[in-house]
Amino acid sequence: MADTSREALLGSRLNSGSKVTTPVGDGDLAREQRQHLLSGTDRLDASSQRLRESQRLANETEALGASILTDLRGQREQIENSRNVLMEADTHVDKSIRTLRGMARRLATNRIITVGVIVLLIVIIVAVLLGKFLRR
Template sequence: MSSELFDSYESEYSALAAAIRQRLDTTLPELVGVERKSALHETERELTEVHELVEQMGMELLTLQGPMRSRAAPRVRQYKAEVERLKREVRKAAQGMGNYESNRRALLGNTAGAGRLASHDLSAEESSLDGDHRTRLLSGNERLMNGSQRLQESHRVAMETEAVGASILNDLRSQREQIVNTRDTLMQADAHIDRSQRTLRTMTRRLLTNKMITTGLIVIGASLVLLILYIKLTR
């Protein structure tokens, strides 16, 4: 989602920056008077939007991961530098406009016609400035609301991730306890098996001993019987 939003800001920035560049290079040099003022105001408004877009891209850059952030960071720095160049060019164009107005008023003098023209231009300029100011305020407010919503969404995702992590830790802890219990049970079973083996070996030795004793007694008894028979037969 953050990558798509970054790409959207980048596309909007590219379009506005291209429009500003075209106006500075081709349109403004051919305009004079009120038309030039209006074009300058429009350029300044778009330049403000471009600056805000770059700031938004900078915020979105913080949410990108690994390689995506590495690829996007140089572009954001380049856009910031380009915005500064555009600002300087717009200020230069505005200064040129101021010099033009000063020269025009000097040529026209203080005639009534010049006064009415200046008053008309001033009113038009103030009206344009008010409209541009309202537009910038509305645009800035909308961007702030969007940024706040994204922050809230990021906070919600972080809380959900934390909850999932806590659940996983609990599961791992439970599994560890089960493994420890199983290991203890196996150790106890192994101890029982060892005792059983020792008991079986002891019983086996006793059986062998008893068998040997029994065999010895049988041999002795048979020998005595044979001896008695021999004695009786030899008399």
């Protein structure tokens, strides 16, 4: 019975050692079924190949995505470090500006005091000279 089923499925050419013979009409049906089976197997193999290729592509895409995420994480850390350095530099610039403003105020105050002292000395010198000339 197994030989008969095999003969019916595969046809008489593949099973030449078999003692079972098939009628002519059954041979055409068997060939057609065999062709259909081979066609289905070919389509299954092609689909499996496409599936393997899709899986490979998905794995490559996943690896590329992981690499990009790693690069982005490193770039984020660099940006955060740069931002922190910039904020620290901004703090130092603010302190420097306050110091320079204080120095400018002291400079202006010192100039006013110096001009006042010079004017006072000139007034005193003029008063002393006038006092000497008037007494004579």
